Amino acid sequence: MSDKKKQAALQIGKRIEMFVDDYLIDRMEKAYLKLTPPEKKEIVLRMEKPWEGPGSGIYSCVFKDKDTFKMYYRGTFDNSSDQSQGQSCCYVESTDGIHWERPELGIHQFDGSSANNIVMLGHIAHNFSPFIDQRPGCAPHEKYKAVAGYAPEGLFAFVSEDGLHFKPFREEPIIRKGAFDSHNLVFWDPNHNCYMCYSRYFASNQEPNIEAPRDSAIFLGVRAIQNCTSNDFENWTKPEPNVYDKGVPLEHFYTNATIPCPGAEHTYLSFPMRFMPERNKVTEHEKVGVSDNVFMSSRDGFKWNRPFLEAWIRPGLDFKNWTQRSLIPAWGILETSPEEFSMYINEHYYWGDSYIRRVTVPRHRFASVHGDYSGAVFTTKPIMVEGDSLFINFATSAPGSVRVGIIDETGWPAAYYSAEDCDVIYGDELDCKVSWRGDSDLTPFAGKVVRLKFELKDADIYALRFGS
Structure with missing residues (x-):
């Protein structure tokens, strides 16, 4: 990816980014933003x-x-x-x-x-x-x-x-x-x-x-x-x-x-x-x-x-x-x-x-990206990775699930970090560490620009962050 495109990437550091708007979102397929009433x-x-x-x-x-x-x-x-x-x-x-x-x-x-x-x-x-x-x-x-x-x-x-x-x-x-x-x-x-x-x-x-x-x-x-x-x-x-x-x-x-x-x-x-x-x-x-x-x-x-x-x-x-x-x-x-x-x-x-x-x-659940039981996908805009792990704030139903894939700077799924490689995530957690084949280490991507691809089934993603 060119320096120009790197400069255009979102630099979120280790901040918590809530899905209250489309700031992080590039594309959604059958997914949509959903308000969470208190x-x-x-x-x-x-x-x-x-x-x-x-x-x-x-x-x-x-x-x-x-x-x-x-x-x-x-x-x-x-x-x-x-x-x-x-x-x-x-x-x-x-x-x-x-x-x-x-x-x-x-x-x-x-x-x-x-x-x-x-x-x-x-x-x-x-x-x-x-x-x-x-x-x-x-x-x-x-x-x-x-x-x-x-x-x-x-x-x-x-x-x-x-x-x-x-x-x-x-x-x-x-x-x-x-x-x-x-x-x-x-x-x-x-x-x-x-x-x-x-x-x-x-x-x-x-x-x-x-x-x-x-x-x-x-x-x-x-x-x-x-x-x-x-x-x-x-x-x-x-x-x-x-x-x-x-x-x-x-x-x-x-x-x-x-x-x-x-x-x-x-x-x-x-x-x-x-x-x-x-x-x-x-x-x-x-x-x-x-x-x-x-x-x-x-x-x-x-x-x-x-x-x-x-x-x-x-x-x-x-x-x-x-x-x-x-x-x-x-x-x-x-x-x-x-x-x-x-x-x-x-x-x-x-x-x-x-x-x-x-x-x-x-905590931080004012809105979400929601995918229903039939399945949905959304992809983020380019994001600079700062931190060695990815954490998500999410909830699913009992049969629901979340998978996260990493799309690297070439525009293709990163080897061993695709959505298919992601360990299936289900439950209800405010700060869940994502792993791929049992490994959550993202240091190979430190300082690089990636997109995150989320595959949802009867699930909500409320927020994400990079961290340790």
Whole structure:
């Protein structure tokens, strides 16, 4: 293979590459990309305190700080408007991501008592979104930062030393262009060595089939996601809309929950709540609209791939989830075990029994290349081999199987490493070492460009990596 073609080869090093898009894929025969819905688990937090009315439990943020999982979520005791003073940001913590406790913080008064878990009170708490600043050299008294905002003023910033007592970063907004009445997010991104902000704006309504009640916000356009960056958290670039492939439908994205994937941080994942303002399934409910959520990914945080237009989580049989603003994913992916990612959604929004539920995804299994029982094949683009073994994240049925063949630089199956030479793989493993005639050593291919040919029978390939 020529030097020019070698330069065109993908250089993935020893990264985990998930099959959430076609980045690695060259050809597929009867195989296809398949979205993996999460598994619903237990209810972890019921909105049952006096300061947690029916509008509570949304716009949540979760992350780990040392040995403690932390969650921030919206509380309401007066939800008459987005700028009502009867709103709060509440805090809970956990050691396992399942059992959460409300500490009595003693920071803010509610009904004459400070025995509550409120960290921010007033209209600015409507969508208060904290995060740990991972920027190298970040000052200890600004270890925690947060953003919150509303129209038309803009997005405001806050800092804290302990994640509980926040003060304004500055008096004026850090970003002014946008809608900001939803869940706005900021995090430090080591891929670009800057802060990334994802917030909401209103795109022009170009879809003639989108009809909505005469709501002033809706008639501004379609809710959509914008992004901007900053090197210092104070000076930000002009917000730009997320970019999608041609033909991707324009839908109301109410939130975004954008985050680099743990263990594969070069891939950005986003879980927007998708809103249908014109639908009214439960007519006795006081507010119209239905919602679910979707999944999309990006290699740079700006251009987004949406091969899956279906819902990531459907409302299901529970009629109380067929009303507006349920199923909003929290921002954050917790590694609650070596095999499991935990995420969180709200359910029963604006009913009397609203709550937050945990959902789980096996590690790096957000999507797969799937082949059914009749058999399927897919081949990767040219990849530079760095590492002495190939590992795959896969699952099959009992009669299902996976075989992997190596196509060398000549374009032919490598001797002793063809799919026919591959030891048959079956079962369900997150990190399985591939072998050929009992040998997994790939050092003969180190520094060379190969293609991988996968033969699937009732099987899914979720991710791969080269390693030792």
